Amino acid sequence: MFAVIKTGGKQYHVASDDVITIEKLSGEVGERVTFGEVLMLAGEGEPRIGSPLIAGASVAGEVVEQGRAKKVIVFKKRRRQNYRRKKGHRQLQTTVRITEIVLDGKVLAKASAAPIAAAATVAAGELSPIFTRPAGEPDDLTRISGVGPVIAEKLDKLGVIKFAQVAAFTPDDIARVDAVLNFKGRIERENWVEQAKKLAAEQA
Numbered sequence: 001m002f003a004v005i006k007t008g009g010k011q012y013h014v015a016s017d018d019v020i021t022i023e024k025l026s027g028e029v030g031e032r033v034t035f036g037e038v039l040m041l042a043g044e045g046e047p048r049i050g051s052p053l054i055a056g057a058s059v060a061g062e063v064v065e066q067g068r069a070k071k072v073i074v075f076k077k078r079r080r081q082n083y084r085r086k087k088g089h090r091q092l093q094t095t096v097r098i099t100e101i102v103l104d105g106k107v108l109a110k111a112s113a114a115p116i117a118a119a120a121t122v123a124a125g126e127l128s129p130i131f132t133r134p135a136g137e138p139d140d141l142t143r144i145s146g147v148g149p150v151i152a153e154k155l156d157k158l159g160v161i162k163f164a165q166v167a168a169f170t171p172d173d174i175a176r177v178d179a180v181l182n183f184k185g186r187i188e189r190e191n192w193v194e195q196a197k198k199l200a201a202e203q204a
Contacts (some may be wrong), residue, residue: 001043002110003101005035005059014098015043015058016109017175019184024092027063033096035059041103046105056104061096064179069093097179111175130176131159140164143199146190154181163203166196 002015005041008023038057041048048054071134076085101109138161141152158180160166174187187193
């Protein structure tokens with residue numbers, strides 16, 4: 001089940017467990033937010049299309065992070081006028097994890113992973129373990145394509161130090177890591193699980 005919602009003057013295609021970055025919303029990390037402007041519901045049975053909104057439909061989410069986008073440089077110049085102006089702008093934005101899609105009080109889709117309370121520490125640069133750290137020496141996770149020293153250090157702080165752990169990631173585990181580290185689907189996009197399975201098999 002997925003929905004198309006409108007917020008901040010833009011439309012977003014969302015499903016439960018999705019993590020999206022949108023125009024800034026008020027709210028603390030971990031706080032629940034509700035999107036009442038639902039334009040479309042689909043995925044089970046006939047799709048519902050609003051005119052323009054679907055009455056009784058809403059999408060709930062949890063604030064994962066409050067932050068700012070990458071800096072955009074605005075440069076103006078008028079030739080032969082000795083006029084140059086350079087300014088930078090970083091748009092305020094909110095990262096939200098979708099938890100529920102609701103129609104007429106009935107929950108049509110619900111997030112499978114538990115809410116990420118640990119996300120409050122991410123903005124401050126602090127990470128807490130969300131996995132049980134196994135015994136033994138850590139594997140070199142940088143051998144996974146897409147994992148550099150910085151990401152490997154963050155995974156270590158989450159309790160992930162072995163290829164076997166990454167190879168055993170469930171969809172719920174991936175959603176938790178995505179939300180805490182704001183990966184936006186990176187684990188699946190770069191196929192970490194399959195890479196880790198091959199690397200773990202080489203060590204066996």
